[in-house]
Amino acid sequence: MTESLLTSDRRSPDARRSWRPFTLGVIAAILVAIVLWNREEAPSVEAAPASHAVRAQRRQYVGAPPVIPHPPLTGQCVTCHTPKGTNRPPLGFAPANPHTKTPGMSEESRCRQCHAFRFTDDEFVASDFERLTLTRTQGSRAHSAAPPTIPHSLQMRNDCNACHSGPAARPEIVCKHPERARCTQCHVPEPKSDAVFGVSEPASDTK
Amino acid sequence: MTGQDSAGTDRRTFLVELGVAASAVTLASCGKEPELTQIAGDPNDPSLQWDKAPCRYCGTGCGVEVGVKDGKVAAVRGDKEASVNRGLLCVKGYHLPAMLYGRDRLKFPMKRKADGQGFEKISWDEALDLIAEKFQTTLKEHGPEAVAVYGSGQWTIFDGYAALKWVKGGMKSNNIDPNARLCMASAVMGFMTQFQSDEPMGCYDDFEAGDDFILWGNNMAEMHPVLFSRILEHKRKDGGVRIVDIATRWTPTSQYADVYIEIKPGSDLALANGILHLLIASGRIDKAFIEENVVFKRGIEDLDKIGYGCFGDQTEHYGFKDEARDSSLDEMREFLQDYTPAKVSEITGVSEAQIRLLADMYGDSSRGTVSLWCMGVNQHTRGTWMNNLITDLHLLTGKISRPGSNPFSLTGQPSACGTAREVGTLSNRLPADMVVMNPEHRATVEDIWNLPEGTINPKPGYHAVDMFRALSRGDIKAMWIQVTNPWVSLPNLTRFERKPNDGRFIVVSDIYPTPTTAVADLILPSAAWVEREGLFGNSERRTQQWNKLAEPPGEAKEDAWQIIQVAKRMGMENLFPWPEDNWHEPMFEEYRRFGFGHGKDLASYEQLKGSRGLRWPVVDGKETKYRYMAGEDPYVMKASGVHFYKAKGYGEKAAVWLRPYQPPAEVPDEEYPLWLSTGRVLEHWHTGSMTRRVKELHQAVPEAYVELSRSDAAELGIENGQRVRVSSRRGSVELKVKIDERGRPPRGSVFIPFFDELRLANVLTLDAMDCISKEPDYKKCAVRVEKV
Numbered sequence A: 001m002t003e004s005l006l007t008s009d010r011r012s013p014d015a016r017r018s019w020r021p022f023t024l025g026v027i028a029a030i031l032v033a034i035v036l037w038n039r040e041e042a043p044s045v046e047a048a049p050a051s052h053a054v055r056a057q058r059r060q061y062v063g064a065p066p067v068i069p070h071p072p073l074t075g076q077c078v079t080c081h082t083p084k085g086t087n088r089p090p091l092g093f094a095p096a097n098p099h100t101k102t103p104g105m106s107e108e109s110r111c112r113q114c115h116a117f118r119f120t121d122d123e124f125v126a127s128d129f130e131r132l133t134l135t136r137t138q139g140s141r142a143h144s145a146a147p148p149t150i151p152h153s154l155q156m157r158n159d160c161n162a163c164h165s166g167p168a169a170r171p172e173i174v175c176k177h178p179e180r181a182r183c184t185q186c187h188v189p190e191p192k193s194d195a196v197f198g199v200s201e202p203a204s205d206t207k
Numbered sequence B: 001m002t003g004q005d006s007a008g009t010d011r012r013t014f015l016v017e018l019g020v021a022a023s024a025v026t027l028a029s030c031g032k033e034p035e036l037t038q039i040a041g042d043p044n045d046p047s048l049q050w051d052k053a054p055c056r057y058c059g060t061g062c063g064v065e066v067g068v069k070d071g072k073v074a075a076v077r078g079d080k081e082a083s084v085n086r087g088l089l090c091v092k093g094y095h096l097p098a099m100l101y102g103r104d105r106l107k108f109p110m111k112r113k114a115d116g117q118g119f120e121k122i123s124w125d126e127a128l129d130l131i132a133e134k135f136q137t138t139l140k141e142h143g144p145e146a147v148a149v150y151g152s153g154q155w156t157i158f159d160g161y162a163a164l165k166w167v168k169g170g171m172k173s174n175n176i177d178p179n180a181r182l183c184m185a186s187a188v189m190g191f192m193t194q195f196q197s198d199e200p201m202g203c204y205d206d207f208e209a210g211d212d213f214i215l216w217g218n219n220m221a222e223m224h225p226v227l228f229s230r231i232l233e234h235k236r237k238d239g240g241v242r243i244v245d246i247a248t249r250w251t252p253t254s255q256y257a258d259v260y261i262e263i264k265p266g267s268d269l270a271l272a273n274g275i276l277h278l279l280i281a282s283g284r285i286d287k288a289f290i291e292e293n294v295v296f297k298r299g300i301e302d303l304d305k306i307g308y309g310c311f312g313d314q315t316e317h318y319g320f321k322d323e324a325r326d327s328s329l330d331e332m333r334e335f336l337q338d339y340t341p342a343k344v345s346e347i348t349g350v351s352e353a354q355i356r357l358l359a360d361m362y363g364d365s366s367r368g369t370v371s372l373w374c375m376g377v378n379q380h381t382r383g384t385w386m387n388n389l390i391t392d393l394h395l396l397t398g399k400i401s402r403p404g405s406n407p408f409s410l411t412g413q414p415s416a417c418g419t420a421r422e423v424g425t426l427s428n429r430l431p432a433d434m435v436v437m438n439p440e441h442r443a444t445v446e447d448i449w450n451l452p453e454g455t456i457n458p459k460p461g462y463h464a465v466d467m468f469r470a471l472s473r474g475d476i477k478a479m480w481i482q483v484t485n486p487w488v489s490l491p492n493l494t495r496f497e498r499k500p501n502d503g504r505f506i507v508v509s510d511i512y513p514t515p516t517t518a519v520a521d522l523i524l525p526s527a528a529w530v531e532r533e534g535l536f537g538n539s540e541r542r543t544q545q546w547n548k549l550a551e552p553p554g555e556a557k558e559d560a561w562q563i564i565q566v567a568k569r570m571g572m573e574n575l576f577p578w579p580e581d582n583w584h585e586p587m588f589e590e591y592r593r594f595g596f597g598h599g600k601d602l603a604s605y606e607q608l609k610g611s612r613g614l615r616w617p618v619v620d621g622k623e624t625k626y627r628y629m630a631g632e633d634p635y636v637m638k639a640s641g642v643h644f645y646k647a648k649g650y651g652e653k654a655a656v657w658l659r660p661y662q663p664p665a666e667v668p669d670e671e672y673p674l675w676l677s678t679g680r681v682l683e684h685w686h687t688g689s690m691t692r693r694v695k696e697l698h699q700a701v702p703e704a705y706v707e708l709s710r711s712d713a714a715e716l717g718i719e720n721g722q723r724v725r726v727s728s729r730r731g732s733v734e735l736k737v738k739i740d741e742r743g744r745p746p747r748g749s750v751f752i753p754f755f756d757e758l759r760l761a762n763v764l765t766l767d768a769m770d771c772i773s774k775e776p777d778y779k780k781c782a783v784r785v786e787k788v
Ligand code: SF4
Pocket: B055, B056, B057, B058, B059, B060, B061, B062, B085, B088, B089, B090, B091, B092, B093, B094, B224, B225, B226, B227
């Protein structure tokens, strides 16, 4: 195993860049107007399958980095997407940056190396790509009282709380005990979820 | 952390609404596009097969794991076992799967109809017979100078090797050149003129070993994003690390630099000479190292003799040849008298303090220095000179061939090194750095290829730009283009406009329709990336193998197969004597023979199959990180220090070159007052034929634009997002303006990305070239901007 690119320590806060609250405020106001305008089209939080579908639409396949669902705002992404997420009234709650503990992420604010904005589909040539979507949301249990396993890969997902707790967490995956910080003490990844060529999954070189 | 109270729920509701509403607005115009089909499954799905492959796109060569379901690529993830990227990818790499499945993938051979209008489907047999017949007739009637193959740094090693053998060993022509001529030819000539061996001495391990990283015109954050991540991570762990960005415009790279040095276009030669001047004048050079390992050379410097390859009698053919003569450190000191900080500051626009800072960094023997460059230095009318000067800085300070101190040339294409350079698919080259002009080299190749003496043609063929000039003139009558899109990527594109039925025969192998397939007479559908078995070689001498993992669409076939079939139809089956169902490994094993014992030893196919790539020379199964370094390079017998053993012509020493500053070919004037630079963006690969068919990438950067400085825009009365016309002496194009977005040119400069076939940056550029490498300069010409 090669040494990981990244470790869990973060840059000092003063190394982060400042943002411009005023401009952000103006954009926020525009966004609020947009939201009110489209109010009746927005699904409610109770409609869990809908939020599941929305989640899928933001990824080319399960495991792909999601695209950015909002228009560009002034300032750095990490200004709002802090390690715990930030409430930005009237904009809403900006989900936590899940990569502060991720090996392989070198700089917290180079988000656009992997995440892209969506501007327009004009001039796009149609695609026949079939999107692989998530069909399982639950792990398995060895017996009824055992803690469930983790049904997905942990690559790029090293901070469980970023998705499983806080106001931005999708209701179906909210953790009931976020205060027990060491998740992997009880929940283990399923062996295949992190399969690596030549390690736990044989190479398909017979093709 | 907020609990699950009602306020929390409200915020959550608001957020979901916000996300959906915002995307509804940004995608307001996308109703006509059907959403992608969804298939059920997850990464644990046992029907998903995972295997390794290098990324299809850039010269970084990240390892990806490819997940295949029912013969189609369904997912990828960063390969944690790959030492290049250790699990991380960039946005292009993560979105690789959809690249293969654009609805308009080419699936069948197609021939232009007799009336010249449109194409009709034909069989592979008909297509291959037609190519064989056209090339054979052309050879018979017009000789080997009338046929040509234009290839690619995205060719696999198999494709390039098959093409080279067919052209040079079969048709006895040297008219084979890759698009890599447009991209790293200056780096090749830099290494060849100084070490008489191509490819870098350093490797990616330098990114964790160096102290100072000096980027010469290199927007690494967008062009080699994962490598830049490695430097930033190193910097995060070691607070003493410094990054210097020498650039003509502010880019996402500048944001992370400790020092941003803005330089006038084309003045880098003066800046490098200014640093050399200070180093030598203050004695901050390594005299013992120079004594032991360095010779001094000087070439032709007469501007009238050299020219720019595009004016007067150089307009049709550019054949300038440099001539070396011996020089010395004393002559160099004398030569550099002109490059005082004051004078250099005047030419470059860089402050004297910053010039001194750079000299202090290169001159500090206690710190490791890595110089990095790519297209800013290579696509330059004096690109080879600039490569020479950067390496001079390292040779004079002894900061070379040791961990954390190296000049490191980055390459843009996934196999610019592995195929174009190492296989030698250039008009003057043969495998393993050999050249057609050298009788011994020709004899070696004829021996390995089992061909009669005198088969290889001693006269170099056309380099890329001259090849297309010859095609326009009609001197080239039959041309085969593979894995590249010259009708978007050539400079001064309007020169090469083509009408069907003009007596030329052009075959294009590609995976999607492009402006290049549009001018073809015959279009062949190719298998892409993991739809076939392949090998790429990345920027750090790493050869990476992958297996065929997915099925190509329709009747698409790999490029090497297409060439072999045509060669066989031309009676050249002796060139490809391997069984139809097992030719990859034997072909590679034959190719390996060229490098054995020359410091170019490649690993066996079997070893490459089982590894995440290995850096050559691979001797006794062991890769080499640092070349010419005692204890690291198996060819160096010295107990310590370095040995430039490949430079036989210089007494096994490296050459420091004296190279003056000369101005660019075209500079802004009253009529065309702005500098134009062109280049890539993070999200798109080259001419966009693949990445524009990936929804996530297309949405992110849907069209080309022109970056303008706020002050120029204000003067012209132009606002962000407005449409303008950009014109040069050669053409014009309409684009949206971007002000203060990801790239910020200074007053007097504009930038346009070249990925967009609907808005061609290259109708503006000039076909001026580097005098030695013949690589065009896409970074400097004069334009004007007007409101429309
Ligand atoms: S495009 Fe380059 S940096 Fe991005 S994943 Fe591919 S090889 Fe790596």
